[in-house]
Amino acid sequence: MRQRTAILLLLPAAILLTVFLAVPYVTVITSAFRTPGEGTPFGEGYTLGNFGRIFSQWYYIGQALNTMLIGAITTLVTLLIALPVAFQLARPKLFLRGLAYGIVLSPLLVGIVIRSYGWTILLGNNGVINRTLRDWGLIDHPLPLMYNTLGIIIALTHVFLPFMILPIMSAVQGIDPSVPAAARSLGAKRFTVIRRVLLPLAMPGIQSGCILVFVLSLSSYVTPALIGGFRVKTTAVTVVDAMLDTFQWPFGAALALTLAVVGGGTVLIFARLTRIKWKT
Amino acid sequence: MTEVRLDGLTKIYSGHKPAVDAISLTIPSGQFVSLLGPSGCGKTTTLKMLAGFEDVSSGAITFDGQDVVRVPAEDRDIGMVFQNYALFPHMTVFQNLAFGLEMRKIGKAEIKRRVQATLEMVQLDHLADRYPAQLSGGQQQRVAIGRALVIEPRILLLDEPLANLDAKLREEMRVFIRALQKRVGITTVYVTHDQAEAMTMSDLVVVMFDGTIAQAGAPSEIYEQPRSATVAGFVGQVNLIPAVVEAHRPDHVDTPFGEIPLPFPAQPGAKVTLVLRPEAVDLHRADAGQGVPAKVISLQYSGAIVDYVLEFADGTRMDVKTIPRHRVMVGDEVRLSVDPSRFWMLDGEG
Numbered sequence: 367m368r369q370r371t372a373i374l375l376l377l378p379a380a381i382l383l384t385v386f387l388a389v390p391y392v393t394v395i396t397s398a399f400r401t402p403g404e405g406t407p408f409g410e411g412y413t414l415g416n417f418g419r420i421f422s423q424w425y426y427i428g429q430a431l432n433t434m435l436i437g438a439i440t441t442l443v444t445l446l447i448a449l450p451v452a453f454q455l456a457r458p459k460l461f462l463r464g465l466a467y468g469i470v471l472s473p474l475l476v477g478i479v480i481r482s483y484g485w486t487i488l489l490g491n492n493g494v495i496n497r498t499l500r501d502w503g504l505i506d507h508p509l510p511l512m513y514n515t516l517g518i519i520i521a522l523t524h525v526f527l528p529f530m531i532l533p534i535m536s537a538v539q540g541i542d543p544s545v546p547a548a549a550r551s552l553g554a555k556r557f558t559v560i561r562r563v564l565l566p567l568a569m570p571g572i573q574s575g576c577i578l579v580f581v582l583s584l585s586s587y588v589t590p591a592l593i594g595g596f597r598v599k600t601t602a603v604t605v606v607d608a609m610l611d612t613f614q615w616p617f618g619a620a621l622a623l624t625l626a627v628v629g630g631g632t633v634l635i636f637a638r639l640t641r642i643k644w645k646t
Numbered sequence: 647m648t649e650v651r652l653d654g655l656t657k658i659y660s661g662h663k664p665a666v667d668a669i670s671l672t673i674p675s676g677q678f679v680s681l682l683g684p685s686g687c688g689k690t691t692t693l694k695m696l697a698g699f700e701d702v703s704s705g706a707i708t709f710d711g712q713d714v715v716r717v718p719a720e721d722r723d724i725g726m727v728f729q730n731y732a733l734f735p736h737m738t739v740f741q742n743l744a745f746g747l748e749m750r751k752i753g754k755a756e757i758k759r760r761v762q763a764t765l766e767m768v769q770l771d772h773l774a775d776r777y778p779a780q781l782s783g784g785q786q787q788r789v790a791i792g793r794a795l796v797i798e799p800r801i802l803l804l805d806e807p808l809a810n811l812d813a814k815l816r817e818e819m820r821v822f823i824r825a826l827q828k829r830v831g832i833t834t835v836y837v838t839h840d841q842a843e844a845m846t847m848s849d850l851v852v853v854m855f856d857g858t859i860a861q862a863g864a865p866s867e868i869y870e871q872p873r874s875a876t877v878a879g880f881v882g883q884v885n886l887i888p889a890v891v892e893a894h895r896p897d898h899v900d901t902p903f904g905e906i907p908l909p910f911p912a913q914p915g916a917k918v919t920l921v922l923r924p925e926a927v928d929l930h931r932a933d934a935g936q937g938v939p940a941k942v943i944s945l946q947y948s949g950a951i952v953d954y955v956l957e958f959a960d961g962t963r964m965d966v967k968t969i970p971r972h973r974v975m976v977g978d979e980v981r982l983s984v985d986p987s988r989f990w991m992l993d994g995e996g
Binding site: 544548563567642646 | 697698699718719720721722723724725726728729730732733734735736737745746749750777778779793794797
């Protein structure tokens with residue numbers, strides 16, 4: 367009786383997920399194996415040719431590798447910035463806690479398009495940064511900050527920082543303050559306490575933050591499209607181009623699937639390497 | 647073996663009255679000392695200052711004459727056991743114990759030997775590879791004690807270590823900790839609000855109220871010769887009887903229920919308070935030829951021991967705790983007698 371009620375209660379969510387999540391996924395997967403049509407989305411029969419096209423052209427392979435590199439560097443940089451911030455935010459006696467949280471969450475309060483445009487104003491050849499440096503006489507030619515990988519990484523780091531800070535902060539808040547105190551009483555200096563006790567205990571948060579930021583970076587479209595422009599394209603941008611501009615649904619689907627598999631595989635390996643054997 | 651001295655030790659959190667107010671205490675080497683008191687009495691703050699986790703506002707802490715106030719916690723060479731154990735959840739039992747030795751740059755083989763020996767001492771050698779989350783509360787407790795002792799610290803500090811254990815295990819751990827402490831011979835400071843724990847384990851009990859030491863002494867001294875009514879009441883049930891020392895016989899006092907001989911003379915005519923433990927009273931049948939008559943108002947039967955509330959003719963009441971020799975019911979008339987040596991006396995009205 368109770369079990370039937372539980373199933374009934376789960377039904378709306380299950381239907382919603384099946385219709386709006388599983389079906390589109392299946393469509394993408396099947397599309398990836400269909401032939402392109404002439405004037406129609408799909409032609410006759412199935413093929414592996416779409417994947418052949420990806421893996422036979424250095425352009426697509428290189429682009430995927432660059433996308434992965436952008437994801438990896440963005441993850442590493444957000445991690446390095448987030449760690450000290452998260453540890454400070456997790457302190458029980460935090461001055462102006464509300465304000466601090468607000469600042470951390472602020473990137474999420476503005477739409478992603480506006481945020482990315484904001485970065486173009488800062489990073490462009492005639493942008494705030496380059497003009498200031500030129501006015502001060504520090505540079506003759508503008509620094510290449512936009513339309514390249516560096517610009518994309520800078521903007522993505524800003525956008526995804528909260529997704530790294532929040533899980534680490536919550537892991538750190540879960541640490542009993544007497545545990546680092548115990549380490550000190552056993553003779554551990556400040557830095558040793560961080561390295562041997564606090565960081566390992568923050569690991570569950572670090573792990574989920576890294577996975578979140580990496581996956582979000584791989585799949586991000588708006589920021590790379592606006593900052594990278596026509597010069598640097600990530601795989602996600604090319605997928606959208608193929609789907610919308612050049613109307614190559616099967617090829618776009620194959621590219622999307624490739625990115626998903628490679629990205630998913632990377633996440634699995636990462637999770638495996640950072641496996642946590644203990645629990646609190 | 648280290649002698650610990652506190653000299654005028656004070657802790658003031660800005661804007662508050664002192665949490666610890668100029669306490670002085672000498673803990674002889676190798677002794678087991680309990681800081682006993684209600685929550686907020688400053689006992690934990692005192693322990694934290696000893697450990698180096700809390701700055702000292704004024705006063706001195708010395709270990710064997712060496713002032714340690716400015717020595718940071720990590721260099722004080724202290725073994726600390728926390729109330730919630732504070733084990734490293736990401737390390738196995740072995741790694742938890744090895745941590746302090748690694749900090750002391752001791753060789754791998756030596757670490758292994760010492761951890762093994764300590765694990766045997768706390769009876770956990772079969773669980774060396776478990777993580778703390780896989781252990782019971784009592785086992786975690788013993789890991790915490792082992793981790794504190796394996797570094798062979800100068801002193802051992804325990805902060806209400808038994809508070810989170812169930813009653814039966816608490817009894818076991820009391821005996822275990824005390825036996826271990828005697829075997830190792832380490833100077834130990836134990837913080838607790840449980841008077842039974844302090845009484846059964848300690849060489850010296852320090853009763854603290856409001857940031858000051860109310861009394862320090864052997865458990866029997868604290869119990870039988872309390873310096874104030876508050877101390878008397880904190881370490882056990884007590885009857886406080888107002889009395890007046892007789893003018894012509896200063897070794898006798900007048901009480902509401904009769905004249906009582908004192909084991910010592912007092913100031914004639916002075917108002918005093920007699921301290922009488924409920925179990926020091928002997929209960930007799932109404933037809934016994936001796937004793938002060940009283941009536942049973944209520945009783946609480948708990949098998950081996952019965953707690954009575956008795957009322958005298960003038961309406962004053964007294965708690966009595968005895969091993970029942972004969973059946974007494976509520977409403978019965980009884981007679982009481984007390985060996986005069988069982989009285990303790992406080993100046994004034996307590």
